[in-house]
Amino acid sequence: MAAVTAGSGAGSGPAGSPEATGGSTGSGGWRRPHGPLQRYYGPSTAEAAEAAPDPTDINGPHFDPEVFMTKVRNECPLGQLLAREAALGREIRALDSDMQTLLYENYNKFISATDTIRKMKVDFRHMEAEMDDLAANMAAISASSARVSAALQDRHRRGAQLAGVQALLRKLQALVEVPGRLRCWAGTEPARALRCHARARAVLRHYRHLPSFRAIEDESHAIMADLARRLRTRLREEKLDPKELTECVEMLLQLEEPAEELSEEFLSQAGARLEAELAALEAELPAADPSGAATTPPPPASDILDFVDRGSSAFVGTLCQLAGSYRALFGEDTGRLEPFAAALATRYFELLERRLALERGLGDTSLLVRALDRFHRRLRTLLELLPAGANAAAALVARAARERVDRYLRALQTFFLGCLGDVRQALAAPRPPGKEGPGLPDLLATLAASVLGQLKAVLAYVQLFTARDVAFASLPYFKGEFCVTAVREGLVVAFVRWLCRTARGFADGPAERGAPAAPPALLLLLARLCLDYENSTISYILTLTDEQFPPLDSGPAVTPGPALCAEARAAAQRLLDHYVQVQGAAVAQMLRKSVETRDWLGTVEPRNVRAVMKRVVEDITAIDVQVGQLFEEGVRRAQSSDSSRRAFSVYSSSRAPGRYAPSYTPSAPMDTHLLSNIQKLFSERIDIFSPVEFNKVSVLTGIIKISLKTLLECVRLRTLGRFGLQQVQVDGHYLQLYLWRFASDERVVQGLLDEVAASAAHRCLDPVPMEHSVVELICERG
């Protein structure tokens, strides 16, 4: 192609063309001429088609020297012609030398090729002669072979005939031998005898019209009948293992014994065997005690896993095997098998149930779960046979799980009661003087933490029932109902409810009759516990449960958390109210006794605050400390800075004169009463035993209200002398001084004490109140 370019571009310079050609091949110098040569001998057709015939192309196939010469002569100047001529001369020389080189290179090869061809011509001629020889030999061989076979044909036919007769004779011999063999094998190897008989039977039956065959047949029949009889006896009498049993029945079937009868026999034999298995299992159980569990049965000899293992491998295995054999033997018609298996399986379930009932203790749940798992797995094979058993088995497992959960609930309850017992003991324990026992907050924290911990532990145990690797966990019951009904409702919710109920029980129950009442501190502690449950613990527990046992959307309705919280709150409220009442009653009792036993008429002029009032203040202070340990402070109504002083002075100076003045005329009492009644109407009504809020101030207010109302009612039942009134005045002031700070609204204290004073004045024969300054002096002196 480079040459074409050179040719067409002759004007650009004739000297360039060979250079360009060399450049385009780009290889060693000695190869240079190959390009043009190759093109000369066989230019590619594609190239030829592409390039239009160009007679001026010196390298092209259509080169026309005349045209070229004319063209060159016409177009080129002389100098260029000379140069071209020189170039062409050079080129021609180079081509000649190349041709010579090629010739030399290939000369030897031509020579040897010529030699070889010549040699071949000679060899072929020799071979042809040998081939002719061979053909002649072959023809001779085939002719003689035909001769031999023709000679042997007759012999061969006779031989074959003889062999056939011999085979027949051998068969006959075998048939004749059949009874003997049968007799020989019937005793020891009945299976072999059967095979033998089976083989012979068809023939015998076919040729039974021949007397000799019939004799054989009869004899073998007799033997086989005998065998059948023996087999049946064996079937009936001996204890066969399932394999033997199957074999035995199989043989009998082959003997064409009636299948109906055999299947019955088979089942009864199998039944006996399975019964034995069950009996072995039952032997491990303590005898059923119809009179009730008067004595706790001794702990079972083996653990539940072992029991289930044995039950599964022995009973279930045998049952499966027998059922499989039955199907193989009597076909798919299981009308008889199913009730049989169902009855046995039911008994097995019963046994297992009884065994499970023995698992009274909490024991090892993982063991139980594994046992149930194994039971369930093993049973699955059986269930293919006995679909009806599936429900029973699932129900059994579910019952066992449920039972276990119930036990856990009871254990939790026991645990909680134990904790409560500990708390009570800690509360009641005598404390060495100067040394504080564990504080209420500590006790509460311990109680709450241990109960919660126990609950978590129980949840973890119960979770074993729904573990992924446990087969029965995939039952719909364990996915849905178990999580919701058994665990969430039956365990967690029931426990929280029970806890609330138990706590409430301390407030509702035996406080009055019989059993010793719970110490107030315990009431307070439980109130706080219930309140904590309402605030956080319940939601925490429920969240935890729902995480571990995710409920199904379509599952049965669950108790919502708020309902539980409300219960807990109600319990807390009830407990706290009861605490207030108990503490209030204790203080009130003290006050009542002190008022009732004193001679108010003949008493001397007061010099001191009565000791009981100091005691009251001390007790209430102690209660304040106790409540403060567990409950927040709460809010008070705003107070004036000097409240105590102002409050009481109202009563003793500004209001009192109107009451006690001797202007007590026959028409007057109505007026004063009216006045006080109207005042009462407008002051806030005080509910004495009203519910309190969950804070210290409210609790203390409740207790103080109860105490002071008692004081009021008791004073009203007495008749007082002048000094009696004054003593009440002193006591009242003292209480006012020390109690207002505990109450949420000092006006409550003040109002009640005012009523006490007014009632005392009313019940006084000689109502002359003490100077307020003196009252203050006495109170300050303490």
Place this chain on the structure above:
Amino acid sequence: MEDDAPVIYGLEFQARALTPQTAETDAIRFLVGTQSLRYDNQIHIIDFDDENNIINKNVLLHQVGEIWHISTSPADKGVLATCYNKTSDTKVMTCAAVWRMPKELESGSHESPDDSSSNTQTLELLCHLDNTAHGNMACVMWEPMGDGKKIISLADNNILLWDLEESSAKAVLSSSAALEGKGQLKFTSGRWSPHHNCTQIATANDTTVRGWDIRSMRQIYCIENAHGQLVRDLDFNPNKQYYLASCGDDCKVKFWDTRNVTEPVKTLEEHSHWVWNVRYNHSHDQLILTGSSDSRVILSNMVSISSEPFGHMVDDDELSDQEDQHQEE
């Protein structure tokens, strides 16, 4: 209930004692005894005319002292007994006496034309119940359904059975019993059972309710800790044997079957302070009235434990409506 306006009657003094006129079967009549330390005390005879919805009253002077308890004879409309405080300078003694009211007041309704203060009449003293040896009288009970000849009084820790002789002019102590025990025991109240031929009474002391047979003067049952705190009052169901209501400082009203005293038959917790009194309605025993120092009187309808538990009453509605009556004591 009809929409009658409430009928209000004001007393001059505070009062704690109130009783129906037991012997009166037709009219609705109550006796109220007042308490005043400084003025003459009075017994108000209050006659409620439910047809005209008005009240008639008469006032009798009771000059010996303030009245803590009052009861009327079941046989004689004019006879009543009071427990009253006799106050000296250094001592208060509660005594009991049987009185007769003036003849014309027996059947009430004679509204004196003038103001009551101008012509107050005085009770005629029939006899004192001599308690010098026994202590303060807490209450006097008449034999229910009797002829008005037998009364029992509770004095501190003694039960005293008196026979009234010579048309009540003389009280003879016929038998007595004392409650023994540690501490200072004191009866707070008692009731005479209308059942069993009137041979039983019930008493309350502290938190305990006791039953006594008055023929032998022996205790026949004892309800320990009937209430958490002091028992204030008792009443027998008039139509149902063995049934007893009690009330007390624990704000509760309890109903007992005296044959089984371990548990109350029922407990009411309606009041918010001490319950001072409890009374059955005499004919409709499902109706219970209780009074409390929470300033409430509550009427409860307890059909389930009444003598007609299946409700022959026309009024099946909840009868227990709370009347917020202010009760000044």
